[in-house]
Amino acid sequence: MDINKIHYFFRAAEQQNFTRAAELCHIAQTTMSKYISVLEGELGCELFVRTGRTARLTPQGQRFYDGMKVIMKQYKDLCREVGRENAHELHIGMITTDYEDFPILRTFELANPEIAAYFSFGDESRLLADLRHHRIDAVICPNILTFKESRVEDMTRVDLLRIEESLVCSRELLDKCGSVAQVVAGQPLITKTAETEYQEFCRENLCRIYGVQFPDVLVVTSYAQQLLMLNLSRGFAIIPAKAKHEYENLCFIKTDDSLSETVQLLYHPSFVTPELQALLDHIHENKC
Incomplete structure (x- = not known):
């Protein structure tokens, strides 16, 4: 099974029509049909019930679809993590209230030009999930607006600045x-x-x-x-x-x-990359 072509199967399952799925994948309808047939042969079962122009998942097909969606997400996450091992990158999620300024981040980037810092914005549930799955290194958040203590009791918080x-x-x-x-x-x-x-x-x-x-x-x-x-x-x-x-x-x-609010950096102490440690050291040095 070619994992790089599994999106053909996903499209066919979602569209319930091989012709539309092929158009979305920019391949010929015959190529789509052949791919599905080969996949069914490898698995030893039918994945679709074909009725006229409609192709609906069989129970085995639905189980394969649900399972492969999970596997593909894990595969992509793993590729991102492995790809980062040799890169000097720092990934930070940010939950802001529209008006914070972070001079500590500007001075960190000036002091560490070899580290590429990337910032993503989102709601706390998604960013906390990203943090737990090591898709990001840390989260910047206001202390009084986010994260119930029970959800982050295994995390470490570092104060960045206080807002009157x-x-x-x-x-x-x-x-x-x-x-x-x-x-x-x-x-x-x-x-x-x-x-x-x-x-x-x-x-x-x-x-x-x-x-x-x-x-x-x-x-x-x-x-x-x-x-x-x-x-x-x-x-x-x-x-x-x-x-x-x-x-x-x-x-x-x-x-x-x-x-008053205190803007904090939240991270998991069991997952501290060298780049995150450099940021933590910079924060400590500039507070002392």
């Missing part, structure tokens, strides 16, 4: 309500985080600071939407204090350190 947060609302809304406490008591929290744990984290700390609780949560999908809702006086948000010089219509009210 402010409570933010429009000047119009603050004038209308008369005080920050009344803004919190009468307006929704505007956040990009749908996780109830983070929302409760904000609720508890704001109640401790201002003695009131916000009535609702407005979840948006981007930082731009968050700013738009703030400018339209639709509620308040917790965002980095350094943004205060960019938005004249917004009031940035300093809170205590409980709402």
Whole structure:
């Protein structure tokens, strides 16, 4: 069986039509039919039930399809890992909240020009899976927004930088309500985080600071939407204090350190490549 041509079988199974599958694979229909026949001969069973122009998987064909999908993913992952063994590469997944700056990464690249750093962005579940399967070396994430401790108790965290947060609302809304406490008591929290744990984290700390609780949560999908809702006086948000010089219509009210974020590097101590160790050493040296 030629593993490099197994995608012919996948296409035929998904299209349920050899002619369409052949077109997608850029081969002749006769080549597709011959490949399937040879594959069935090697396996000693029929993979398809052919009815007119339709070709549906047999039970054995479905089992082979499901199993080969898993095998091909493992094969590709293995090829990537083996290919990286002789390459000086660092692969980092990033879960950001749209506004972090990472000077430590810039200075690392300047100090280590022989290491090629690659960054990928995604949701925490996918990046955590990539980290556990060694498809990436580490993940950069805000400490209060991501990863329940039970999911990463075998991981190691390293602090990269601390971000001071402010409570933010429009000047119009603050004038209308008369005080920050009344803004919190009468307006929704505007956040990009749908996780109830983070929302409760904000609720508890704001109640401790201002003695009131916000009535609702407005979840948006981007930082731009968050700013738009703030400018339209639709509620308040917790965002980095350094943004205060960019938005004249917004009031940035300093809170205590409980709402500040620490951006961290998360990695598995049993899988530390020389390139990751170089980054860890650079972080340590620049903190000392």
